[in-house]
Amino acid sequence: MRYQKPKGTQDFLPGVVEKWQYVEKKARDWCHRFNYKEIRTPIFEQTELFIRSVGETTDVVEKEMYTFKDKGDRNMTLRPEGTAGVVRAYIENKLYGEPDIQKLYYIGPKFRYEQPQSGRFRQFHQFGVEVFGSTAPSIDAEVISLGYSLFKDLGLQGVKVEINSIGNKESRAAYRGKLQEFLTPVKEKLCSDCQSRFDRNPLRILDCKKDQQYFDGAPSIIDSLDEESIVHFEKVQKYLSEMDVKFEINPKMVRGLDYYTDTVFEFKAEGIGAIDTIAAGGRYNGLVEQIGGQDQPGVGFGIGLERVLLILDHQDIQIPEENLLDIYLVALGELAEEKSVKILNELRQAGIRAEKDYLGKKMKAQLKSADRQKVKYAAILGEDELERGEIVLKTLESREQSVIPLQNFVEEMIKKTKGGNM
């Protein structure tokens, strides 16, 4: 085997690609119901964009980016997440000048240089939404409910929504200080991971699986929120309840990207391995300005499609399978073969999905091939039929067959296929 796909990437072959199309279609349908419009942005951007938005000291930026110099010596990076590029496009195309708020969605590949494991790849795919221009809590709730609706529609069982509010930059910095103060007496007892987190990312310590016994009485981030954030968070909860979105508040939840403010949330599913977050997002009120636009609030999420597909398989959820072929043309002999090219084209032009043999197989093998492709009809055209100006139409399942005048054949097939399964 000479070449193999790059580590952590996947080939999506016929047979599984249909599942992707199914999920993507559902995602699009829900977006359109919620009045979200698709946006497509480049797969790579200036490296600086990600550093500025995602955060200089985040793991994503520090060690997971696919960064390269192009031939013009520009520093570029394959996008590791979706928000930065959309925000950039929002600013560059002056979408803030539109009279209404911007409700956008995207579907596409993302890249992170990480060690692959269950549900994690170097090239992975996300469906996500971003909303610009409103601080209304109803938008936070709408975004969450959009994701919730999609997961329910896909039939996923046991998906949990966890929400939290991390306030604005100031209250978060204050909380960080309070937390470090609280943890200082027990710092030496914490596990090595937590000790290294102490300065880098103390908020995450509370999430540690080993050190929970030291956290009794720890300050909660909720208590550090200012009045505005509290009201916002409460309204988000109220709206979620009114929309029947089942959620839990997880005051320990911290997100890995620096740009979040106020509402953050995750969708989790059990039983798909160590990595159980299938979607995550939140509000990012300072980000647009930080990247050089005018001050506009934003909120959005990203759904990890590999992980959704993983659950679909795990929960044995079947996607509806549709027949992709209407008729298989069996041609026997040189003349019939020549005629079949013309007929095949006529069928296809008439909107009928038609196929023939290209390997010079015998009739038996051609029928076998037709059978394998789960096609409903086979039409047999041999030298005899050709001479008589006829063609044999066979229904594969019932094995019944009838003789049809060749000149009526296409018309007959239009009747049969359009009437039957459209």
Added chain:
RNA sequence: GCGGUCGUGGCGAAGUGGUGAACGCACCGGAUUGUGGCUCCGGCAUUCGAGGGUUCGAUUCCCUUCGAUCGCCCCA
């Protein structure tokens, strides 16, 4: 970046320091000079992820490397 397990035909899967690498499925052909799903018969890996080493000889032992898989960190 670190750790566990693994790497034999299209797929699944045995196996051994030494003449032709089981078996099952799939596929191809024949039995059936023009009718598929059953049955029977036949065919289908000059090769055991790649590179190097030990050896008279390695798919089997050793090293390196690449990849898969699961986990840690982190994350969708």
